[in-house]
Amino acid sequence: MKSKTLKIIFILVTISVLFYKMCYIYNLNQEVSNIKRHHQLNNYEKEDFKLNNKTLISLLNKNNKNVEENFILGYYSKYNGDLDNANKYFNSATKQIKNTNNKFIKYYLYNKLANKFIESDYEKAKQYTTIALENINLKKDNKSHVLVWNSLCKYIDKPDGVYFIIENMEKSMERSNKENIFGLTENLATMYYIVGAREKTIKSFLYVIHTANEKGDTYLKSKSLIDLSLMFNDVGAYDLSEALVYKALSYINKTDDDRKYNLRLYAYTSLCEVNLNKKDTENLKKYIDKIYKLEGKIPQEHYNDYLVNAKIFESMTYDKTNEYKKSKQCIDEAIKILKEEKEILLVDTDILAIAGYANYEYLIGEYYEAIKYYEMAYNKMYERKSRCYEILILTNLKELYHIVGDTNKFNHTNESLENIYSKYQNEIATSYLKNSISEYKEAIKLEADFKNKITTLGIVIFVLTGFIVTVVSYNIKNKRLEAELKIDPLTKVYNRGYFNLMYDTLLKGDGDMDFYVAMLDIDDFKQINDNYGHQFGDEVLVGMCRFFRRNLNNNCSIYRYGGEEFIIIIKDKTKKEVLDKCEGYRKTIESMTWSENITVTVSIGVASFKENKYNTLGKADENLYLSKFNGKNRVSI
Template sequence: MSKIHDIKKYILITTIIVPFCILFVVVNDRLNHSQIKDIGENFLSEKISKEETDNLIKQLKKQNKQSEISFIEGAILKKENKLKEAKIKFNEVLESKNINSSYLMEVYTYVFLAEISQQEKDYENLNKFTKNAFYNINPKYYDENIDIIKKIIKLLNTTQSSRKVAIDILNKLIKSNKISNDFRLYALDRLGLLYFMNNQYSNSSEINLNYILLANDMGKQKEYAKAIVDLATIFKQLKGNETAIVAIQKALDVKIDDKVERGKFKPYAYLNLAEIYVCVNKYEDALKSVNEIQKYKGYYNEEDYRDFKILANVIKIRCYINIDKKKEAAKLIEETEKLLKEDKSWYFIDKELEFSIAKAQYYKSIGYYDSSIKEYLKALEYSKKEGNYYKEVIIIEELIDIYKAIDDSENFYKYTLQLIDLKEYMEGLRYEDYSKYIIQSTTDKKKLLDEYEFKVKAYKIVFIVSIAFSIIYYLLYKRIKNIKKLSQRDGLTNIYNRRQFNKVYKKLIYSNKKFSCIILDIDHFKSINDMHGHKTGDEVIIGVCNEIKKNLDSDCSFYRYGGEEFVIIIKNKEKKDVISLAEKVRIKVQDLTWNQGINVTISLGIAFKIDSTNNIIEIADKNLYKAKESGRNKVAY
């Protein structure tokens, strides 16, 4: 009986005491999370004083919490910019056996290490630490940790590879059923932007449409209007400028009841509208739009408004250059340089790039080509680091224009080839991206639109979503149709380029088909350039190509091999017919007359494919050398 009583007593004590102990541990652990979160956020925002940290370390020493001490000491060292020592402390935290006392301490440790990596431009570790930070947060605690997740995403804006990490994180977030609609809206907003920055326009447009629909469902007027503006920026990239203008004007008409939210949205819309007006040469409209921004200065803190001011100035500089107000442009350049020195905000991350391009355009407009080239090269380096292909194309086109103006043939051809390669690469990316979008998404999106047409009564959302689908489908269809043509052609002569030759030649060389190859070169072309200028040189290249094309049939394909060298690939012809064609082309070019009174001739080398090991382009090149050595204006085989 006594034993049974003891057992009952033991069970009673266990059922009361053990849950109490568990509750104590859980509460204590949650308090620990709360403390770590406060400490982490205070260090991230630099709102913690030395006195507070000293008191905290004393308290932790009494409790013998070495991991927490190392964590705080690392944060202090980082704040003092002693990055090497800070990394040692943070690594001590990660190696500590007591790390499980708070998952947030590990999360903030990785975030601090990521910030250090960003300062040191160590992007590999930046990507690694931000991934570790995010994946240490349990999905059920995503909503509790919105601020730290936002910080992680913000750290990943810098490079294309970093943005890919952020895209993976955001995709995981929006698929989670553990986050609130407000958090989902934030995730969609950032994801659309990052896809856009990584040149994935179809994905960006899809995410923006989902954002519009969610914002409308939630009654979020400002977010809904902003998403329409973001969609308009995609239209702009796809050369749909007029549609982009209409979309932003519709966004500006959206009724935003909250005065503060309205005040924050309007400058963003006007800034984007002004930029598009510049793209279509409507400079007065651009100036009117950009001048609207100053009305809303009071809705932003000083740092963030400075970013708006910088970009507004950039647009004004570009307008003043084009309406012949160079003095006003010069004054604004000086003012903007001062603003950038004072600037600490990252509200717009590409403001320095935009300013460099505007400054380069100004120098070019007043004939200061060396200064212009310097600024363009600076902007080009930044664009390449950011993976901003759209800006790369603009900058390289400007450089080509300058090098042509100053007769710098070496750099002219260097950047022309770079531009061809870049456009081909971009079109390849877009071809893959858009093809998948059209094939996989159009039907689904049509169903989505049909679903929302009866669910959403507001005319504007149906209008915007409808116009989004129609313009994207139309533009993508046009682009896909022209992708191969654009990527295969030489920009100056419109004949096939070297890259296309490499593809065709490689296939032919390993096939069983017989073919012949003529490689030809314009004689003394450097002298023509030196004596008459690069403009005449270009005219000679175009004229020679046009004459040769007239004499080629459907069995021949014509390629610009490089500079003044060209290749003709001939199928289904006997040797004597190929030799006869080469002689005919030589004579036709020799008989051309030129306005400058110059004589233009070509030398040609021929080779014939015998078997798959026969490298006929090499043989043709050797024969071209023989033709030149024997006096030029000859055919050798």
């Protein structure tokens, strides 16, 4: 009887122990799942997701720990800011990694190994990352795309790192469900943009915009519109680029999403880039100021991403007079933030900083030093196979090669810019239309009510260009978009991107042919805007350009170069004829009367290709400066 009782007690104890172990293992697995969910959240989401299993943690601290236990303790230590203990537990878990079948733990630990070796053994780091990615379940877990991006984003500023990211994201997409394909495409589109894969960029962003619109995700739709705008900015289609950002801002302003300040900062930074390329200093300063005014709206470590760029942009708003010290101060402040921040999320900010320092050297007349820094920025960009800031760097290098008389480098740079402006503008125009039509073919079936189409789509490409939904012929659409790429929407004259293309074509043409560049600037235009308002300023710009469109013949063409600055290319005329023409333009504009009997004047600088060759534009700029210096309202040649 006693023996039978002991057996029953033994069985009950054994069952209790087994039940306890099963419950313990279940709790371990549940906590690993909680950690996984926490790890997949964005920073703003983590604030509402607390890891607080105190009972389990107290049990873990009393036991001889296996891989799961060490992993949980490591993550909790990191979560609570105890990095020393976090590293200790994670190191123990890594030594036991073969003893677990939990794929998330394997992913996390192999990813930590990749982080450990990324600076000392780059190839080994990539191997560990590849193993980490193999342990992500992209079929069942809809948030797994976050794990993929968290594993790969650290390679973005490494040699060939973006190509490594693209290769592995494309592989991940092959084994993903629909939600993860959408999440991966969002980041993959940006990677395509960085390496200059333009058609893939456009196709990916249009897919993301369309899907975000279906999901009602205003944040992602707005962000992707801004992302897409960068593509147009890169090839000189500044007006389309701005229109996309303005459309994104209209969505952002209607949302109560906590992330709206991040989006506004991103939008203003993008508009700064557009106006920097346009050399529209007035608008550049306006958007820099908007960035500064949003300080305190988001955590400082995130705001610093935008602050660095704003400081660099500001450094490029100063001129050669007595403001170079302010330029240097801004660059120094930006570099200080870069050194203090562990991670800057905006792509290629370090390259922009080098370009900013090059601009400072240019301002103080150290042209060879400026070339050195611009070339350093370009080489860093080339090493990463990135295309961000390509036009900015090449355009400034071309001007500097003019100044120092390096013909070979000037020709090479000129050819590179020509490829961007001619080949890529056409490529983007075609791809933009082809993919927008393909992506939305179900939505653009013939309907009588085009407004209904716009409501259904809710996407900016139909709002900002208009003609995509109203013109049936693809060829007509293509021609219209090409026109949008060439024409300034306010003044209806050619834009700066098209000037760059035509000017470079002339430089590469017949060496015996002569032409003149006249650079025209409205005197005291900032004061005009301040005194009478921007609406009046626009009236002056539009009216003046209306005069030129009516009076220029086939041998003359006018381009809006930036803000109130215009360029006229004059062909097949003698020096005296060109001077007479420009004097006539100046006198006519001086005689014009605007609202409230206000008059304006212009200063003009003229240069001849035969006399100045590749420095024609630079010489016209110098002569414009002479006109300003000598009292304004005059022509210098």
